[in-house]
Amino acid sequence: MPPKPKKFICTFCRNDVKHIDYKDSKLLSRFVTYYRSIQSRFHTGVCLKHQKQLASAIKRARNMALIAAVRYEK
Numbered sequence: 001m002p003p004k005p006k007k008f009i010c011t012f013c014r015n016d017v018k019h020i021d022y023k024d025s026k027l028l029s030r031f032v033t034y035y036r037s038i039q040s041r042f043h044t045g046v047c048l049k050h051q052k053q054l055a056s057a058i059k060r061a062r063n064m065a066l067i068a069a070v071r072y073e074k
Helices: 025-029 048-063
Strands: none
């Protein structure tokens, strides 16, 4: 019998995070791709509740210009 795949545990649930702050740009940049799109739950390993909070925090940070909305080429 093949071994069972490991069940992922959300990084925010593991650290008992209640709220994702939009001002923490270093944390939010971990969940954004090279072209500044929000990564999916499959790639980040985040639960549904925290993925929704993460998406709204990233959108809020983009609106406040704390993180870049698009990547600029020179």
